[in-house]
Amino acid sequence: MRKHKLLTATALNLTMGLLAVAGMSGQALAATTINTATTAPVKTSVAGDLTVDTAGSITVTSGNAITVDSNNSVTLKGKIDMLKSAAGSTGILIDGGRTGDLTVSANITVTDDYTPVDTTKAADGTAAPDGIVEAPFADSVARYGIHSTGTTPFIGNVIVNSGSTIAVDGKNAYGIRFENNIQGNFTMDGTITMNGDNNTAVSLENGATGNVYLSGTINSHGKDSKAVNLSGNFGGSVIIDGAYTGTGYATTSSLSSSVLKTVLATPEDLYQSGPLVDISGNLAKGLLIGSTVTRDETTDANKANTDQDGDGNADTTQSTATLTNYGSAPALRIASGTSDITLGGLVYGTTALNPPAVNYGLLVRGSITGSALYQNVDSVAVQLGGLGHAVTIANGIGIKGTVSSTAYGGNATALSVQSGATTPLLDVQGTNSWYGVVGNNSHLNDHQWHHDHDLRNSRQHHGPRHRYSVGRQPAQDQCRRRWGRLCRRYGIDRTCRGHTRPVEHPDEHHQQQHHQRHHNSLRR
Template sequence: MRKNSLLTATALGLVLGGGLIPFTGQALAETSISSSTTTPLVTSTTGDLTVTSDGTITLTSGTAITVDSNNTMSFAGAIDMSESESGSTGILITDYVDRTAALTFTGDITVTDDYTAEDTTSLDESEDGYVEAPWAEGTGRYGIHSIGTSPFVGDIDIVSGSAIDVEGNNSYGIRFENNIDGAFTYDGSMTLIGDNSTGISLEKGVTGNVYLSGSVTAVGENASAIKITGDLGGSLLIDGTYTGYAYSSTSALSQDVYDNLIPANNLLQAGPLVTIASNVANGVLLGSSVTSEDDDNTDEDGDGLTDSDQSTAALAQYGSAPALVIGSTTEDITLGGLTYTSTAIDPPSVNYGLLIRGSVGAYGVHPGITSNALVIGGTGYATTIANGIGIEGSVTSTSYGGDTTAVSLLDGATTPELDINGGSISATTTRYLTTTEDDDGNITSYTVSNVGKATALSISSGASLSTVNVSASSGIYASSSGSTGSATAIIDASGTLSTITNSGAISATITATDDDGDDVTETITGTATAMDLRANTTGVTITQVDNNATDSDDDEDIAAPYIYGNILLGSGNDSISSSGGYIYGNIDYGAGTGSFTLTDDAIFLGKMTSTGEIAMNINSGASAGLTAGSSVLLSSLHVGADSTLALTLGVDNPDTPILINSGAAVFDDDALLYLTLDKILITPSTFKVMTASSFSLGNMTTSTLDGYIPYLYHADLETNTAGTELYANFRLKTQEEAGYSDNQYNALKPILAIVAQDSGADSALLSQTTKASFDQVYNQYLPDYSGENLLSLSVGASALNRSLGNLTVIPDNNGGQYWLQEYGFNTKRGYSDTAGFSSTGFSFAGGRERQVYGNQMVGAYMSLTSSSPKDTFAIGNEIASVSDITLGGYWRLNSGAFKGWAHAGAGYAQFKTTRNLLTTTVSHTAIAKWDGYSTSAGAGASYDLTSGKLGVTPQVFIDYYGLNESKHAESGGGDYFDLTIDEREGHLLSSTAQVNVSYKTGMIKPELWLGYKQNISATLADTVASFASGDPFTLSGGNIEGGGPVAGFRISADNPYSYFAIEAAYEKTDAYTNTSISLRTRFQF
């Protein structure tokens, strides 16, 4: 750690003055210092003292300036006490009775030790790259120190541009041990290094306002930036930047570094960053900069300060101590309500005792270290915050495997309400994962060494907070990154929280992590709780209101309110209502009674349980989805028009109703009832859905629930004879009812059997209520079977056959010639009896030929065809890559107007597929690689008819391609998704007849052709597949025989020595289409 020795002096001034009290004795002369001096100055000796901008006082011990009289002092220089002894002081203000004075300080004070922390040791006795404690040497150094029992009468103003640098344990930047009868303002910069040291300590109170701006950095074990332990007669306004730590690094490190650190040297803990341990008559404001709305108003926020001079409070604590702690260990304290001047524009409607407009942040940083941003109470004495707490800025805490709490109300803390008005409270923890390695550096094991708990707002037993309000664009957030972690947005152990109103967000989330290095996230076992209110015995009212629901313009900027995470209630009469917005999470009403109301398009999704009766009302387009495990006692049930009740039935407990209602169950006309199952059901079953004293189902169709149940099933509703029990009869749909293709139906039972064993996959399938959405999920379980490999690769052979047809010249150079082809294509097969696909690829081919018999050529060729077939039917598209490299030979004849040719070849094929199951509840990825071989052949003939520049050429083509694929198995998707696929063999034999029309002008010849293609013999092999523990199923590739039109366009340039052509073609058969563009050339050497 490098320390500053002497901060640059600025043109600043220190004035100590006031009314002079006459005294006996000879009057003292005035003293001026305008150069460097090493002599301490004492005002009782110097008289009125002036230190000009050229004046510097340099000492290595003692006190630079002692103010012990009623003389004035003007200071515009610097005090340099670098490398000074313990007990050194820059300015000492002694106890002088009846002195009336004011202090304005704009100079520089440096009181430091002769020590720099170094990187000295580690567990392996080598340098680890981080300096070690101790951070300072020596004790009792001061920047400004006021002592005695007499008050300092006058205002203290440490103005902007001043700088204080102090090093030493048990030291202070500014310390007032006596009362200040006036106001205290700090706007300088300060660096304080040393254990148990404090930046600014006001110990006996201030009668006026205290304004803390500027900056303070406090470094050292148990070091603090601000301590206020004496009563304040005005307000405490903070808008400075204050930072505290005792770490060697304020950033998380690698495991290798942690393994080598010595915690007692590198991971020490600082003290609380800012402590308020006294009464504050007019409240505490952590302020922010002000955006002007009125150029003539210099104090628009009404805090008594000039807006242009204000900044935004930023408290940043690195370590386990709080960033801001409020409470006294010696007496009960109260923060009174803030007051505002008449110039305030839109002041808060509540005069909060604590208002946070800036930021308060606590960061544990290193593994297992807890963090706490704002802590109130817990000292053994009462801490009262009048009128409530307002948060318009942010209160944030984070940890790395340690518990973290953003706002803690501990025993003895009392405040009537907490309002989040455009601000946020957030707590975030990340699990710490360690690994072990063998001698070769290979990881052999993974261990989750630290798992933290994130809590945004904690109300402890013995604390009191009755109301929490969260406004629009505000939030209370708790999040844990770690499958075994836990997160809680609000927990009340006091039982005093009775009202929660949310128009923003109250959220608790857990992010799954990979904890064993297998690239698969672990199942979440931790809990995410939005509200834990189980200690309440008198009842809680939870109200969610979308204040912008009807204003589309506002809705674009302001998100709908939501509650994410479980809601746990106590034994009182509890009310939950949501007028718009979302509630995602389980609700447990505990032993209490209450009500549950959704209106104005509000949505609830989660498990609901109760042991007392609940009045449930779902109205005005709202929806309630009760997930698996729900069991609710009701006193009444009402579902209004255009509103939805969705229930998840337990397959293993069909006789256990979800809703047991002692009153009437009323569904208005156009009310909707959705039913789903908690797991796959194969055998038909009857479920008892709910009970009631009576049922009124409106105009609901009970004979079929199609569209309101999983697409897999048919269901109908019926009641018992007494009309007090509602039943649902479920069975699988027939193939005709579901509209399954033969292939889908053939795979249905093997897929359902495997899905039933895969947690998450069954809910993905069961959540689909339409055929389109069902097919997208279901078809992800099917391998490629639509002939994409054969159809994609066969175009390479047919393209080569067309290239041979374009070779028209028999060279007479006895050296032969070369030719090249680049063919790009897209082949598509629609979704019908097979799944269909879209395949984009290329075929590159080249050959060399020589003349035989004068009018004939023989040659050899090599071709590479590659394609990427992709399904077009599932959410997680199956992506494949296929290729074929073929070697072959050919013959061609050029006899006047007649041309003929033929070729044959054999090839090696490679295949790779990636099949995905991607849903919100489960994801799998299965990968397979395999190979195969191909055979190909073709022939063709043409006859040229010309009349001047016009040419007409009839052409015929015969194309054959055969493909054999080896048996292969997928991996990576697990036993419930990976497939084993048997060997496949198929072929395609087709013929094409077309007429080409050309017009040659010079060397350029444009051409058009039309024709017809017929697949004479086509076999797409059946795909036989099976899951690891399932029965095999067979998928047919379908019929691709039949034909269709072909058309194309070419423009070419031709002479005896070279040829170049670009062309585009299209063909459409009954089963598929192919679009292509190609380049062809020949040349001689």
């Protein structure tokens, strides 16, 4: 087998496809398979369609492990290791708009050479470590797992399969970043772990023409960090059913009273993350926060139907979303500071057995949780609008899962409908733990709020569905009267303070008890 001269020196064991002659300038490879370890970066302009097999790997400490600089596909079955890597290191760089598919079924690791330290000091300035390392949790340079640059669209499908892991350290770092539009489908079903300030696990910044399916697991740790950022125009369905967690805190573990006191006195331990899922683009087919599917197997036709909920994904591959943000930023924010945005109604395929009567623009079947965790921190689970531009959610909002928010001495809000947000209906059918619904110059156009749970903390009401008139932003006396009616109906001892939500102010001991219980439940 003849090897390309640029690859011979790397001592790779390569399986090459047919060679195509490119004039007198040399040969271009139609396909290359790497099935052994290499320490040399690879470009598709040399390798052609590239496969890193399960026995293969690429290990480098700077630059790009794989550069897609031609119209070719990449299939990653073997790992990319960029441990202790330099600034700007990138696992897979897509250089400008290219045509081809990207399939990742292996690990991409792009980490720093930094170890966070415990810098806690006593009142006299001497070292008094408490066992908790302080921020920052990574060094101060950017790195990328997958990065597509430029404004020309990427044409093809992107799939990150279950079982793959992307781990990236650094400030302003990204697990997956597409600056350009994707003309195709995008699927993330792997695991992404991020450490560092202002990091983002998945950032699709110029939309996609196909379907976007965000599943798998994301853990984002750092000040102003995010799990998902979606902006631009999305023409297909957008479904999130992953287990995503974010925080800027140094720890979310259960703490003893003495350690809790030092944490509360250490600003570096209490940095706030950004919104866990941040949507500032147009979603033509709405947003589904998904869940597992209870299948109907009563007939042969139903058994043969692999997509009984009609969302475009096989029922057996779907999971229940758990979006949890620790801190003051919302777990889900739908808002824009640059342009008006619209979420159209969800679209169900012909395979759907029992599609909802209302094609909500936002449907929550999974779980969305905002947890302040520490004392005197506000908490929001879902925020709509409030950044200066209109947010229109077609056909209404359906809550069939769980939306919850907790705070200890701060304000806790499950759904915050802020200035500029417009939707015709809020339909709550799930079992939820809500501290309140806040409106600020927002519109529920048909003046209806469907509701089948109470507003008491973590208690459940299993009576019939109730309908409340909430209307447009009410005057303060209207708000007080309506809130009073709800309180009397459910025996809630709360006061209405204008248009803000009711809050509790537990002392530190009370906070510590809730802190302990909360994390015990997480461990279970």
